[in-house]
Amino acid sequence: MTSRTKLVYLEPYPGESLPHYLGRLRRLMGNNLPSATSLGEVIGVGAVVAQWEQGYLNPFPIEEQLAALGAAIGLEVDRLAQMLPSEKDNLDPRPIRLCGACYAECPCHQIKWQFKSRSSPRCDRHKLKLLMKCPGCETPFPIPSLWVEGRCPNEKCGMRYSRMAKHQKTVAY
Numbered sequence: 001m002t003s004r005t006k007l008v009y010l011e012p013y014p015g016e017s018l019p020h021y022l023g024r025l026r027r028l029m030g031n032n033l034p035s036a037t038s039l040g041e042v043i044g045v046g047a048v049v050a051q052w053e054q055g056y057l058n059p060f061p062i063e064e065q066l067a068a069l070g071a072a073i074g075l076e077v078d079r080l081a082q083m084l085p086s087e088k089d090n091l092d093p094r095p096i097r098l099c100g101a102c103y104a105e106c107p108c109h110q111i112k113w114q115f116k117s118r119s120s121p122r123c124d125r126h127k128l129k130l131l132m133k134c135p136g137c138e139t140p141f142p143i144p145s146l147w148v149e150g151r152c153p154n155e156k157c158g159m160r161y162s163r164m165a166k167h168q169k170t171v172a173y
Contacts, residue, residue: 005042007031009074013108018083019055020109023145025073036145043072053145055093055114057084083111090116096141097130099123100164107162109144120171128168134159135167 008030012021026033033039040049045065052061066080085091097113102123113121113130121130133140137157152159 005072007042007073012075012079012083013106015106015110015112016083016108017055017111017114017144018057018061018080019053020144020147021083022049022053023143023147024108026145027148043068045069054143055091055096057091057093060084060087085111085115092116092121095132096143097121097132098141098161098164099126099128099130100161100166100168101126101128103150104162104165107150109147122171123168126165126168127170128165129171131164131168135164 007025008028010021010025010028022036022039025031026036026039033042036050036053037047040046043049045068048059048061048065051057061084063077066077069075070077070080091111091114093114096109098109099113102110102113102125113123115121121132122128123130131141134152134154134157136152136159137154139152139154139157142153146153147161150161152161
């Protein structure tokens with residue numbers, strides 16, 4: 001799994017999920033990769049990248065796969081690993097969740113939003129219940145790799161993710 005191709009470098013956002021990062025990386029001018037599969041072919045790990053973009057990390061990315069991705073984009077394996085849940089964290093890949101207040105601060109999907117929770121999924125930073133669909137039209141959020149403009153995909157609605165915080169309910173701790 002050695003990567004010969006160098007892709008244009010893209011700095012990850014703090015806390016950004018791997019699915020969101022991969023979508024941004026593919027769309028970056030200069031990389032212009034039409035699909036997750038094409039990215040997998042370029043870095044030499046195959047179609048598993050399509051699963052990663054969907055948020056399905058089973059089987060979990062191995063160090064060699066992360067090293068191949070890192071070599072192609074100029075990122076250390078440790079930095080890529082930060083975009084993944086730890087082995088002790090369980091992910092709930094669907095529904096996609098969002099904290100509008102976090103998104104307003106940093107426009108990316110955060111991996112921690114998808115952690116399984118015994119209580120209602122919430123943002124510990126803002127003490128808000130996470131959204132699972134657009135509060136304006138109730139359209140479910142698309143997978144993070146498809147978040148291009150940071151807004152509801154429903155053309156009749158189009159509410160910005162950063163404006164959704166005012167529709168989130170506070171949670172007591």
